[in-house]
Amino acid sequence: MELNANTPAGPLETKWQRHRFDLKLVSPSNKRKYEILVVGSGLAGASAAASLAELGYGVGCFCYQDSPRRAHSIAAQGGINAAKNYQNDGDSVFRLFYDTIKGGDFRAREANVYRLAEVSLAIIDQCVAQGVPFAREYGGALANRSFGGAQVSRTFYARGQTGQQLLLGAYQALSRQVALGKLRMYPRHEMLELIVSDGRARGIVTRDLVTGRVDSHLADAVVLATGGYGNAFHLTTYAKGANATAIWRAYKQGAAFANPCFTQIHPTCIPVHGDYQSKLTLMSESLRNDGRVWVPLRAGDPRAPRDIPPAERDYYLERLYPSYGNLAPRDISSRAAKRVCDEGRGVGPAGRGVYLDFAEAKVRLGMTKLKEMYGNLFEMYERITDEDPYEVPMRIYPAMHYTMGGLWVDYNLMSTLPGLFVLGEANFSDHGANRLGASALMQGLADGYFIVPYTLGHYLAGMPRDSIKADHPAVRAAEAAVAKRTASLLALRGRRTVDSFHRELGRLLWEHCGMARSEASLTSALAKIPGLREEFWQDALVPGSGEELNQSLERAGRVADFLELGELICLDALERRESCGAHFREEHQDAEGESRRDDTRFCHVAAWEYTGAGRAPRRHEEPLVFERASLTTRSYK
Amino acid sequence: MRLRLRVWRQQNARAKGRFVEYDLPDASPDMSLLEALDVVNEQLTLRGEEPIAFDHDCREGICGSCGLMIDGVPHGPRRATSACQLHARAFKDGDSITVEPFRARAFPVIKDLIVDRSALDRIIQAGGFISVTTGSAPEANAVAVPKQAAELAMDAAACIGCGACVAACPNASAMLFVAAKVSHLGLLSQGQPERAERAVKMVAQMDREGFGACTNHGECETVCPKRIRLEFIARLNRDYLRSAFAARPASDGEVGGG
Numbered sequence: 001m002e003l004n005a006n007t008p009a010g011p012l013e014t015k016w017q018r019h020r021f022d023l024k025l026v027s028p029s030n031k032r033k034y035e036i037l038v039v040g041s042g043l044a045g046a047s048a049a050a051s052l053a054e055l056g057y058g059v060g061c062f063c064y065q066d067s068p069r070r071a072h073s074i075a076a077q078g079g080i081n082a083a084k085n086y087q088n089d090g091d092s093v094f095r096l097f098y099d100t101i102k103g104g105d106f107r108a109r110e111a112n113v114y115r116l117a118e119v120s121l122a123i124i125d126q127c128v129a130q131g132v133p134f135a136r137e138y139g140g141a142l143a144n145r146s147f148g149g150a151q152v153s154r155t156f157y158a159r160g161q162t163g164q165q166l167l168l169g170a171y172q173a174l175s176r177q178v179a180l181g182k183l184r185m186y187p188r189h190e191m192l193e194l195i196v197s198d199g200r201a202r203g204i205v206t207r208d209l210v211t212g213r214v215d216s217h218l219a220d221a222v223v224l225a226t227g228g229y230g231n232a233f234h235l236t237t238y239a240k241g242a243n244a245t246a247i248w249r250a251y252k253q254g255a256a257f258a259n260p261c262f263t264q265i266h267p268t269c270i271p272v273h274g275d276y277q278s279k280l281t282l283m284s285e286s287l288r289n290d291g292r293v294w295v296p297l298r299a300g301d302p303r304a305p306r307d308i309p310p311a312e313r314d315y316y317l318e319r320l321y322p323s324y325g326n327l328a329p330r331d332i333s334s335r336a337a338k339r340v341c342d343e344g345r346g347v348g349p350a351g352r353g354v355y356l357d358f359a360e361a362k363v364r365l366g367m368t369k370l371k372e373m374y375g376n377l378f379e380m381y382e383r384i385t386d387e388d389p390y391e392v393p394m395r396i397y398p399a400m401h402y403t404m405g406g407l408w409v410d411y412n413l414m415s416t417l418p419g420l421f422v423l424g425e426a427n428f429s430d431h432g433a434n435r436l437g438a439s440a441l442m443q444g445l446a447d448g449y450f451i452v453p454y455t456l457g458h459y460l461a462g463m464p465r466d467s468i469k470a471d472h473p474a475v476r477a478a479e480a481a482v483a484k485r486t487a488s489l490l491a492l493r494g495r496r497t498v499d500s501f502h503r504e505l506g507r508l509l510w511e512h513c514g515m516a517r518s519e520a521s522l523t524s525a526l527a528k529i530p531g532l533r534e535e536f537w538q539d540a541l542v543p544g545s546g547e548e549l550n551q552s553l554e555r556a557g558r559v560a561d562f563l564e565l566g567e568l569i570c571l572d573a574l575e576r577r578e579s580c581g582a583h584f585r586e587e588h589q590d591a592e593g594e595s596r597r598d599d600t601r602f603c604h605v606a607a608w609e610y611t612g613a614g615r616a617p618r619r620h621e622e623p624l625v626f627e628r629a630s631l632t633t634r635s636y637k
Numbered sequence: 638m639r640l641r642l643r644v645w646r647q648q649n650a651r652a653k654g655r656f657v658e659y660d661l662p663d664a665s666p667d668m669s670l671l672e673a674l675d676v677v678n679e680q681l682t683l684r685g686e687e688p689i690a691f692d693h694d695c696r697e698g699i700c701g702s703c704g705l706m707i708d709g710v711p712h713g714p715r716r717a718t719s720a721c722q723l724h725a726r727a728f729k730d731g732d733s734i735t736v737e738p739f740r741a742r743a744f745p746v747i748k749d750l751i752v753d754r755s756a757l758d759r760i761i762q763a764g765g766f767i768s769v770t771t772g773s774a775p776e777a778n779a780v781a782v783p784k785q786a787a788e789l790a791m792d793a794a795a796c797i798g799c800g801a802c803v804a805a806c807p808n809a810s811a812m813l814f815v816a817a818k819v820s821h822l823g824l825l826s827q828g829q830p831e832r833a834e835r836a837v838k839m840v841a842q843m844d845r846e847g848f849g850a851c852t853n854h855g856e857c858e859t860v861c862p863k864r865i866r867l868e869f870i871a872r873l874n875r876d877y878l879r880s881a882f883a884a885r886p887a888s889d890g891e892v893g894g895g
Contacts, residue, residue: 051771066692066751067758069798070700086778122774129774131767131822133790140781158791164699165794172766179762187755210747239694274665276672279696380698383722386667449771497682499675543687548649549748551690552682 001256001609003622006410007111012628013094016115019411023454024461031056034460035219037204039191039246041068043163043441044424045225046170047448052223053177055453060217061174062186062206064241064554069171072227072239073444076163077284077377078147079155080127080441082120087144091152093117100439101629103149103329104404104432105581105597107259107605110626111411112429116439119446124156126449130169134158147437148285149329149636155438160284160377166441170448190554191246192482194222194253194420197474200463201250201420205478207486209554212547214482216475218468221419221456224250225448228403228425230263232562232569233514234506236400237269237282243558244565247407247426255415256607256620258408258428260565261573264435264582265515266401267333270384270394271353280399281384283356284377285437288326290361290370291394293317293333295354299344305355305393316340324636331434331582332636334398338515339593341397348395357393398515402440404431404582405572408607408622412455413447416607419463421456423447428605433581486546489556494539498556501536505559505566508532513570518586522574526567533563568608568617575619578602599631638725640664641733642677644689647746654746656735666726670713671696671703673725674736691750698722698862701797704804705750706737711801711860719799719862739804743811743847754800756846757814764838765818767828786824793820795863802857802865808849813857815839816873817865823876833880836873 008019026034034057038049041063049061063071083096096117101108124142128134134156135143144153158165177183188209195203195216203218229244230236251257268283294315296308316336321328328336337354340346347353362370367390371378378389385395406428407415413429415422424444431439468475512525536559544550579588579595580602588596605622640661647654659677668676671693678688694702698719705720707713713723728734736750744752794817802813819836822828828835851870858867 047771054770065694065700065702066754067701067798069758069761070694070702072695072700074701075695075697075699084777122772124777125774126769126771128777128780129767129769129827131790131825131827133787133794133821133825136782136784136787138784140783141778158794161699161791161795164797165791168794172761173769173771175758175762176766176768185758187758239700240696241694273667276665276668276676278669278672278675281697379717380722383698383718384724386724386726453771495683497679499679541682541685543682543685549690549751552688 001620003607003620012114015111016118020454023458026457026461028056036221037217037219038223040225042071042073043167043170043444044448046174047445048223048423048452049183050173050177051449051453053182059183062189064190066187072242073167074164076441077160078286079157079162079438081154081438082124083117087153089152091154099150103436104434105634106631107580108430108432116430116446119450120442122450123445127166127169132165132169146289148327149436193478194250195474195478196253197468200418202468205482210549216479220460223421224426225423226426229565230400230403232566233400233509234502235280237280245558245561248561248565252610255417255420256408256609258605258607259405260569261576261583262404262433264402265334265398267330267337267398268396269399271348271397283396291356291358293326293354293356295340295345321636328636334515337398353395353397355393356396402435404435413452421452423452433583489542490546492540492542494541496539498540498559502559505563509566513573516584516586517573522570525570529567536563572606576602638664638666638730643733643735645737646749649748650745664725668725669721670723671721690748696721701799704739704799708735711804712862717862717864739800741803741809757798760839760842763842764835780826782826790821790824793817793869796865797863801860805856805860807854810851811843811848812851812870813865815843816869819876820869820872833883836876837880
């Protein structure tokens with residue numbers, strides 16, 4: 001397998017501009033002869049599907065939800081970054097690029113990140129024109145707020161529902177194309193296989209989740225925008241249905257999987273409270289603009305938070321990272337929370353929690369302003385915990401939230417399988433080992449609105465326009481694989497529910513491959529996962545049939561894939577013997593417990609190649625070359 | 638706490654449905670209603686029975702997937718709360734809770750608690766957008782939007798498309814849903830060019846889908862998990878009426894180029 005990033009030559013600042021000129025075009029009259037399939041309808045998928053249809057391509061878009069508007073981008077709260085410099089506080093494309101590459105602990109490709117920062121400007125223009133109701137100043141100009149890992153204010157937001165509003169913008173653009181007859185939408189459809197012929201992605205096999213009908217869809221190119229794989233950890237901030245099936249099928253068909261161990265744990269989530277719990281809820285990072293994080297100075301302090309005088313509190317982020325304070329990046333804040341809880345200073349049940357306190361902000365800003373800024377988040381917190389954060393500090397704890405790793409893509413966002421493009425969280429490209437807040441929305445929309453519409457055309461223009469037929473052996477083989485797999489899942493009539501396996505896998509990954517990892521913990525996880533997987537295939541219980549709506553079957557297929565992917569996450573974490581970003585190896589830390597990167601041995605992307613069932617995957621390396629950013633030790637002190 | 642769930646079971650669109658009771662002898666007050674259904678489903682699965690099918694996804698009140706009638710009220714007894722954010726603590730120990738799908742002609746039942754709400758998507762497709770092609774947008778700050786307008790637009794844009802307004806309405810009208818989108822876009826400068834036709838097209842589609850008309854009951858506002866206000870319907874009516882007087886070109890078609 002060859003990893004050619006296809007990064008254009010020339011200075012960083014002009015790479016994308018020059019590349020766009022070098023890309024081949026498909027003439028307007030020929031575009032309609034091509035068929036493109038987009039899997040996923042979140043920010044990346046919906047924006048790509050709409051933009052490609054606008055260009056004139058025939059587009060089919062698939063999502064497992066009952067409507068494309070429900071994709072999990074909808075739940076993103078805080079905001080979207082753009083280097084507009086509207087605040088006149090020293091922002092620039094270069095600064096956004098630099099913050100992002102540094103935030104990712106120098107494990108992302110420079111050229112991709114620079115392009116992302118560059119394109120960020122057009123995204124805001126596009127979204128405003130679509131009617132996204134961003135927050136405004138009294139004069140009518142767009143407002144901004146600050147986010148973690150940056151010292152400028154460049155985050156655009158729509159209350160605590162930025163993801164919702166951006167997604168509705170993309171969904172509306174998509175809906176317009178549906179009405180114009182240029183885009184066919186397939187809701188309640190799940191992709192179960194990728195069709196590959198002559199080494200090119202040529203279509204997908206889907207299951208209609210209502211009727212159970214399995215169909216093949218053929219195309220000239222396939223775009224995967226199916227989100228991250230964090231649900232392997234079971235208790236996460238992801239939507240319940242979020243899954244890795246599409247990217248895992250693609251991996252098994254030959255697309256390399258890059259940096260699977262780069263998984264982000266978000267510092268501010270509502271802590272776990274019971275065994276029946278089905279998911280964790282995020283509290284936006286934007287809250288750290290005004291909320292102060294603290295724990296009691298003394299371990300095991302039994303007093304209520306308001307009874308603890310300021311001198312006996314430890315505002316540990318402000319103490320450890322004075323220049324960024326409560327806005328230290330996510331990986332750093334999460335680890336710091338874990339550390340104080342490990343010291344026995346955590347609060348709430350089981351001592352796994354820290355306070356996020358708005359008492360000072362309430363005095364400084366006043367109740368009205370506080371409500372305007374964070375009202376809906378406070379309300380959400382109150383709904384879940386039955387506590388009023390205007391009166392008592394929130395209790396928060398880190399939770400699995402996002403995956404920086406994903407399918408490997410080149411500068412054109414094409415995977416190692418020609419014709420298979422991967423966008424948004426599903427790819428690995430822009431966030432390195434740690435994503436900064438408000439950058440996921442930016443990347444999803446950059447990929448969908450402004451990158452893939454150019455690069456996909458280039459691919460099509462360079463390929464002979466031939467089509468494969470429904471009875472092609474590759475199509476038949478993909479359909480047969482789906483039928484076999486569905487039959488095996490439905491034959492499972494054991495003693496354990498699928499959910500119990502998912503919970504067990506999740507706990508295992510969280511404990512052995514979560515915020516801190518070590519040779520011992522990872523070796524232990526790698527020893528346990530195959531056994532769990534084997535048990536699943538012998539003792540799981542999947543009721544119902546395949547010819548109807550069967551949510552148990554859907555879940556079983558997704559968990560079966562997580563049971564394989566979980567192993568790759570641990571393997572990648574084991575092989576990366578350094579600490580970088582969200583990947584913290586206990587063996588690689590300094591005296592103060594901060595990460596120690598190893599740029600001599602690990603300044604590369606690790607991309608895994610599937611080599612067949614029961615065989616060890618092969619690890620490939622794409623060296624990361626930094627021309628403009630200097631490889632410094634990240635410091636937020 | 639002890640709860641009893643009385644749940645609507647229906648094998649598919651054609652089958653007849655019925656209520657089945659399930660006991661939850663040790664529910665936690667912190668458990669959400671959907672988690673209570675999860676627990677019942679785990680038990681059903683272990684007994685070899687088919688679990689209860691219900692739509693859900695984000696479980697934090699924003700995706701709009703979950704839509705359940707709980708004791709006859711869409712999303713249940715708590716105001717401004719979607720079913721996934723409703724916790725057992727909202728009920729009393731020993732309560733029996735009736736859970737049914739949303740009922741409306743335009744929302745046919747697919748299975749158990751799952752209904753088909755694709756009619757709402759088709760209403761958006763009819764005109765719930767601003768026609769701006771990717772790449773054609775002007776500089777974002779070129780057009781100032783008054784803060785008040787942006788805030789009001791955001792109030793309307795907060796709609797999650799769950800369909801509770803329809804389920805609550807005696808006429809099964811989707812007016813609040815349509816009004817929210819028409820108001821959101823109509824309050825912004827960017828939404829002006831298509832403002833009149835948007836209202837007309839969306840209302841026409843709503844009628845075609847078999848939703849009823851609005852007769853000002855106000856039930857929709859009461860049950861809306863996002864507090865979308867009735868006043869937006871007045872705004873929709875104004876836009877609708879205004880469109881009757883709007884000037885239109887003789888031909889709507891494109892003029893051919895040279």
